[in-house]
Amino acid sequence: MAMIAMATGFVLILIGLFGALSNRNILRMIVAFAVANTGVNLVLVAVGYMDGRTAPILNEAVPVAEATTRIIDPVPQALVLTAIVIGVGVTALMLAYAYKLFKTKGTLDISQYTDLKW
Amino acid sequence: MTLSIGIALLLAIAMVVSAIMATRGRRSLGISILAAGLASLLASVMFLLLGAPDVAMTEAAIGSGLTTFLFFFVLGRVRRGEHD
Amino acid sequence: MIKRFTLILLLAGLGAIFAGLMLDYVPDSELNRTADYYAKNTAADLGAANIVTAIIVTYRGLDTLGEVTVLFLTAAIVGLVLARDRHDQSQPDRELPPTGELLATGTRLLLPLILLFGAYVFSHGHLTPGGGFQGGAILASGMLLMLLSHPLRRFGHRTIAIVESIAGLAFVFIGVLGIALAGGFLDNRILPTGTLGELFSAGAIPVIYSFVGLKVGAEFSSMLLNLSETEEL
Incomplete structure (x- = not known):
């Protein structure tokens, strides 16, 4: 299970990077970055997974005394929760800048932005 | 156990296909954005299978819901500049 | 052509690195020391049933404060970048076609329920999956529904700013x-930790997570608002 999720995550990262580097439309590049972001989160959660254990929530099914042998590593999950929220912030920033670029040049084609080329 | 592995394999295939649709599609930008949202939603099911319900909820609400809408707001504004 | 070739070479190299990482990966059979500590001591120390919440709000609480700050900065920068566009829409608003009856009625019916569900999610963060970030996103989706059903209504940026500042200060x-x-x-032990599994337990965790939820909801709402209020060219 963890292996499947991890492989999917790595494949998503590669697809996302390929999309970000091969597309010319800025919005498409941002979409590709969002896909790569999902892939990274998937890999991180997969690292914390252990076979035959349950989610790190204590209740009748998982009493406190047995917690160490019954739950999945909670630390990667906490990290990924942070990463998802920050990811949305980064996406929103990229979108705002993309809109601003569109306002100034009237196009989203990255090959039209040659101001820094020499 | 085998059932959950089967579901995971199915999810993995669906995620890869929708990710390819999101990045490589010669289709309209709207479909690309929706495909990225779909990949994110499937990822949240995968998180649930991996025993991370907190992360699954966050991904479904934030990564899949709000991000898609942010994209659509910007797409609506730049509609005229889209040519590919 | 050469660009394409370089790109594929780069990705192949990266793929090889990833494959190497995966082949060497051996899943842990037991928790590492940090996770073991959290599993053993969360219930006794903090009284929270959801260990992920306990890590986010208390053990790594400073990280969450930083995260909320980053979100605040993002919302502020989005507002700043898009500010001038909103300013020069002095021409009278064009008449948009009215939103459908279905959407308007649905919004009136669903909005209180969505807000209630958001509040439920962030006040039960220490017991069940969920918490401030998820609840905040749900609040923001209620806001989004309002935006969709009344596209021309101007929402109070002031209210959002006040909610956000008060929640941040309280945090x-x-x-x-x-x-x-x-x-x-x-x-979190400024309040009694109570019994494990009850709503009024885990000390200050529900209080802190509620403020985080309000703050995150206000931040996402202001991001959505700023992006949707930029007028078309």
């Missing part, structure tokens, strides 16, 4: 209270 204030009354910054 820091509770943290400082932790230094004064308990073990350190953002310590």
